[in-house]
Amino acid sequence: MSSPCQSTDRLACAADIPAVDRLLKQAGIIALVQQHGHQLVTQQLRYVLNELRQQALANALPMHQLEPGTLLLRFNEHLKRYLQPKLRPMINLTGTVLHTNLGRALLPDEAIQSVVTALKTPSNLEFDVATGKRGDRDDLIEDLICELTGAEAATVVNNNAAAVLLMLGTMATDKEVIVSRGELVEIGGAFRIPDIMKRAGAQLVEVGTTNRTHAYDYESAITTNTGMLMKVHCSNYAVVGFTKEVPLDEMVAIGRRHGIPTTVDLGSGTLVDLAQWGLPQEPTVKQTIEAGADVVTFSGDKLLGGPQAGLIVGRKDLIQAIKKNPLKRALRVGKLTLAALEPVLSLYRSPELLSERLTTLRLLTRPQAEMQQQANFLQPLLQQTLGADYCVEAEPMFSQIGSGAMPVDVLPSYGLAVRYVGSGRAGRPIMQVEQWLRGLDRPVIGRIHHDTLYLDLRCLSDEDLTQLPLLWSTPLA
Numbered sequence: 001m002s003s004p005c006q007s008t009d010r011l012a013c014a015a016d017i018p019a020v021d022r023l024l025k026q027a028g029i030i031a032l033v034q035q036h037g038h039q040l041v042t043q044q045l046r047y048v049l050n051e052l053r054q055q056a057l058a059n060a061l062p063m064h065q066l067e068p069g070t071l072l073l074r075f076n077e078h079l080k081r082y083l084q085p086k087l088r089p090m091i092n093l094t095g096t097v098l099h100t101n102l103g104r105a106l107l108p109d110e111a112i113q114s115v116v117t118a119l120k121t122p123s124n125l126e127f128d129v130a131t132g133k134r135g136d137r138d139d140l141i142e143d144l145i146c147e148l149t150g151a152e153a154a155t156v157v158n159n160n161a162a163a164v165l166l167m168l169g170t171m172a173t174d175k176e177v178i179v180s181r182g183e184l185v186e187i188g189g190a191f192r193i194p195d196i197m198k199r200a201g202a203q204l205v206e207v208g209t210t211n212r213t214h215a216y217d218y219e220s221a222i223t224t225n226t227g228m229l230m231k232v233h234c235s236n237y238a239v240v241g242f243t244k245e246v247p248l249d250e251m252v253a254i255g256r257r258h259g260i261p262t263t264v265d266l267g268s269g270t271l272v273d274l275a276q277w278g279l280p281q282e283p284t285v286k287q288t289i290e291a292g293a294d295v296v297t298f299s300g301d302k303l304l305g306g307p308q309a310g311l312i313v314g315r316k317d318l319i320q321a322i323k324k325n326p327l328k329r330a331l332r333v334g335k336l337t338l339a340a341l342e343p344v345l346s347l348y349r350s351p352e353l354l355s356e357r358l359t360t361l362r363l364l365t366r367p368q369a370e371m372q373q374q375a376n377f378l379q380p381l382l383q384q385t386l387g388a389d390y391c392v393e394a395e396p397m398f399s400q401i402g403s404g405a406m407p408v409d410v411l412p413s414y415g416l417a418v419r420y421v422g423s424g425r426a427g428r429p430i431m432q433v434e435q436w437l438r439g440l441d442r443p444v445i446g447r448i449h450h451d452t453l454y455l456d457l458r459c460l461s462d463e464d465l466t467q468l469p470l471l472w473s474t475p476l477a
Helices: 027-036 038-057 068-083 109-120 142-149 160-171 193-199 215-221 248-257 285-290 316-324 327-331 335-347 351-357 359-364 368-386 427-438 462-471
Strands: 096-098 153-157 176-180 203-207 226-232 262-267 295-299 310-314 390-402 410-420 447-449 452-456
Touching (some): 109 335, 142 153, 142 285, 142 310, 142 335, 153 160, 153 316, 153 335, 160 193, 160 262, 160 295, 160 310, 176 215, 285 295, 310 316, 351 359, 368 390
Parallel strands (some): 176 203, 226 262
Antiparallel strands (some): 295 310
């Protein structure tokens, strides 16, 4: 049958577009129906044909795009994009190990296998195997947390912000909470300590100044309505110079004289002294408990190296009160978090093996020479793809521990630096390379600074190293 359009016209019109029923009879489409089902394929065929129809009505549809092979290829590409998961694996070459936007800590194999098992089989999430009665999901990890921290009791919620909220909502609703002005931090997503206090029904009492707070500031601010003294560890920024903060043991002494609990939001939280591996020293949870803190909160997916979680440890009576708060059920973690958290915590029982087994610590302590070897291998491959308008050099650089955890501390690293050496300004061409890397089947994420694209290899695994040559074979548009 001839087309209603003139045969000499190289542009297709709407009448040239094949019907859905006709396409469903083609071998390539039949195979897709068998794989994805009739309803989904039919729905998406209509979507693609409508796109073609709009092009035809705008006189922008070349006739060759309606050839069976071309049309099938277009539909396959559309279906691939449509079915692609929103949560995708990335290659982190930003140099930030605990990158908030890229999911923070990577889990060790023990945790991954535990999660897989929990996904596939029933588990004793809230079942006491010994008695045959209902159990408490905190029982799965409480003894282990207490063993590692020296705390009397522990509970877990979905993140550290939730831990702080629950602690304040239990211990300080309609009461005053005294905090140094220099510790009123803002964490990711413009989430601020004062805002959390307000939501918890606590009244913030600021003492001292931004850079200096003294013991008498806390002492003089205490009233009959004071619910707690709170110390917030500033893990995501640093105040330097003419500074003064009150040591925790002094705050604890003040609180005990007045019968007021002292709590600490450790934020990043670590269970071991990182200085033994040449990393910046951070107060450990155990040291904080030993200093007399009544309740301590910290994250599971930062320096701890586990899944997203908020851990609350401390005095047994206070933790029991926190667990009875009705909000605890809304903030509790599921079986997958617990399945991942327990094996991560178990690794800390063998601290001498931690730098080999805990993924986060292994990445933080990678030898610079190892990254340099990777950079030397990758440099000519990327240079060949980008061409003469760009200069790709393997060079030393500095990694960041975390975007929200110790961001001012850096680690000697190695990677690739991409600079534009063609004619014109460098800004747009460098942005084009960055966008090209993000658009790959496995997006590669770097960082741009002063018209240079840095690809820091600290977090590059051996598996990702083998993928990059194939990914980079795709030409830069």
